[in-house]
Amino acid sequence: MITMYINDQTVVAEAETTVLKAARDNNIHIPTLCHHPALKPSGSCRVCAVAVEKASGDRTIMLSCILPVKQGLRLWTEGEEVRQARIKALMRLIAMAPMSERIRHLAEKEGIDLPPAPDGCIRCRLCIRVCKEIIGKQALRMDKEDGRQMVIADPDRCIGCGTCANICPTQAITVSEDGGMRSVSIRGSAFGRHPLKRCQGCGKYYATEKQIQLMEERTAPHPQVKEHHNYCAHCAKLFSNKLMVMEKQPPRLQTHK
Numbered sequence: 001m002i003t004m005y006i007n008d009q010t011v012v013a014e015a016e017t018t019v020l021k022a023a024r025d026n027n028i029h030i031p032t033l034c035h036h037p038a039l040k041p042s043g044s045c046r047v048c049a050v051a052v053e054k055a056s057g058d059r060t061i062m063l064s065c066i067l068p069v070k071q072g073l074r075l076w077t078e079g080e081e082v083r084q085a086r087i088k089a090l091m092r093l094i095a096m097a098p099m100s101e102r103i104r105h106l107a108e109k110e111g112i113d114l115p116p117a118p119d120g121c122i123r124c125r126l127c128i129r130v131c132k133e134i135i136g137k138q139a140l141r142m143d144k145e146d147g148r149q150m151v152i153a154d155p156d157r158c159i160g161c162g163t164c165a166n167i168c169p170t171q172a173i174t175v176s177e178d179g180g181m182r183s184v185s186i187r188g189s190a191f192g193r194h195p196l197k198r199c200q201g202c203g204k205y206y207a208t209e210k211q212i213q214l215m216e217e218r219t220a221p222h223p224q225v226k227e228h229h230n231y232c233a234h235c236a237k238l239f240s241n242k243l244m245v246m247e248k249q250p251p252r253l254q255t256h257k
């Protein structure tokens with residue numbers, strides 16, 4: 001066993017261990033991120049920084065997860081230089097993973113005042129505009145939530161066409177289909193769940209009931225295209241080609257007995 005000093009407190013530790021382990025065995029907190037008890041330490045995240053006294057008496061920043069204990073070692077887990085080292089480490093990590101709740105939580109504990117986490121939306125309003133100007137449903141709007149402008153969905157207006165997701169340049173809005181249901185989600189949370197209808201030609205799911213209803217309303221004055229709404233794009237095309245062929249056929253001659 002060896003004796004060392006953490007935060008001016010005498011600590012007894014096993015000889016073959018790290019400063020991090022010795023501190024934790026003595027209930028002294030040091031934050032970590034890349035440390036895992038089942039793996040060899042790598043010193044990657046730099047969050048476990050501590051201030052160590054050099055032979056000259058000056059202090060230097062070292063990483064406690066890879067620093068072996070030593071007889072008479074003197075170090076501090078708190079203080080301005082430790083705080084600055086951790087802030088630097090956390091800001092570097094936040095830049096790489098700005099949405100990580102774990103890193104954000106560690107940063108908050110170090111007193112770092114972070115802006116709200118990005119939500120993947122660049123506020124281009126393409127989704128809002130296409131839903132209003134082309135689909136005519138106004139199922140999306142920009143509104144203030146948690147102190148910032150956010151795209152907000154109105155589930156009652158959504159018809160599940162997925163046009164907003166197709167036009168979104170960042171995948172903040174997504175569409176998924178599962179077992180005859182289509183879900184439209186924003187920021188990972190579904191705002192529309194719509195049953196899908198099967199194509200009357202091939203039997204595959206192809207559009208939501210509300211989507212087909214809208215097409216029927218829009219094309220009501222044009223009965224010649226109305227039939228196509230019961231088919232997926234592929235079968236509708238076959239159907240149109242067949243009609244064109246039939247139109248080109250010369251009328252059959254009547255034969256009189």
Ligand code: SF4
Pocket residue numbers: 120121122123124125126127128151164167168169170171172173
């Ligand atoms: S959700 Fe997508 S399309 Fe809509 S404003 Fe954000 S980035 Fe633009």
Ligand code: FES
Pocket residue numbers: 031032033034035042043044045046047048049063064065066
């Ligand atoms: S815990 Fe990541 S460098 Fe020490």
